[in-house]
Amino acid sequence: MPTPHISAEPGAFAPDVLMPGDPRRATRIAETVLEDARLVTEVRGVLGYTGTWQGRPVSVMASGMGVPSISIYATELFRFYDVRRIVRIGTAGGMQRHLELGDVVIATAAHTDSGVSEHRIPGLHYSHVPHFGLAAAAFAAAADVPGARVHAGPVFTSDSFYAARPQLTEALVAHGTLAVEMEAAGLYAVADREQAEALAIMSISDFTFQAAELSAAEREQLFDHAVQIALRALAAA
Ligand SMILES: O=P(O)(O)O[C@H]1O[C@H](CO)[C@@H](O)[C@H]1O
Numbered sequence: 001m002p003t004p005h006i007s008a009e010p011g012a013f014a015p016d017v018l019m020p021g022d023p024r025r026a027t028r029i030a031e032t033v034l035e036d037a038r039l040v041t042e043v044r045g046v047l048g049y050t051g052t053w054q055g056r057p058v059s060v061m062a063s064g065m066g067v068p069s070i071s072i073y074a075t076e077l078f079r080f081y082d083v084r085r086i087v088r089i090g091t092a093g094g095m096q097r098h099l100e101l102g103d104v105v106i107a108t109a110a111h112t113d114s115g116v117s118e119h120r121i122p123g124l125h126y127s128h129v130p131h132f133g134l135a136a137a138a139f140a141a142a143a144d145v146p147g148a149r150v151h152a153g154p155v156f157t158s159d160s161f162y163a164a165r166p167q168l169t170e171a172l173v174a175h176g177t178l179a180v181e182m183e184a185a186g187l188y189a190v191a192d193r194e195q196a197e198a199l200a201i202m203s204i205s206d207f208t209f210q211a212a213e214l215s216a217a218e219r220e221q222l223f224d225h226a227v228q229i230a231l232r233a234l235a236a237a
């Protein structure tokens, strides 16, 4: 039963999927965090693996970048592969000055300018929110991940990485938006539509208000915090 974008056999995915944006990160999680991981799909180089974590089956598959891309993969996983929960593990640009590089943001809501969501239900502004149980479990799990600095709050899911929109950014900051990324709102809406569960956990990799650099080692470590929080949340929720 391969779908247009996933070549896995039926039953090849676990009910729980971790979803980084970058296929290389999916491989790294499969190789360093999961046990007995095997490659189950590689259409377009978007790699998916299934293994176990502490005895529980878990899959990891990349989303690519942007709402259209994650919407395709999330829909096919939920609808055709019996996946029930997807946790996005991403990076994001910090928008609030109290955030530090490497901080973890649990997205309790996702504002968006995505054209996909604009037309989702004509006549209203859709509320993009995660599954409450998963979000609560992630916030609680952070206490068991040494060194993780965790914040919970709204993010901005942008359709554009490069557009400079200072007025929009200023208004979002004034409304308490923590960080900008490009997929959470799409994932949350697809999960609602497919009657499934989703959460997005992002690591702060840069800022909207100042330049910042992370070394490769720092990037790996901060990313691990989010993965550990996600796996503990999936096990507990
Ligand atoms: O690191 P990932 O998960 O890809 O997330 C962020 O990085 C990409 C932009 O560089 C966008 O996908 C954005 O959401």
Ligand SMILES: O=c1cc[nH]c(=O)[nH]1
Residues within 6 Å of the ligand: 091, 092, 093, 094, 161, 180, 181, 182, 205, 206, 207, 208
């Ligand atoms: O979408 C993104 C991701 C990381 N950093 C940003 O500034 N934007």
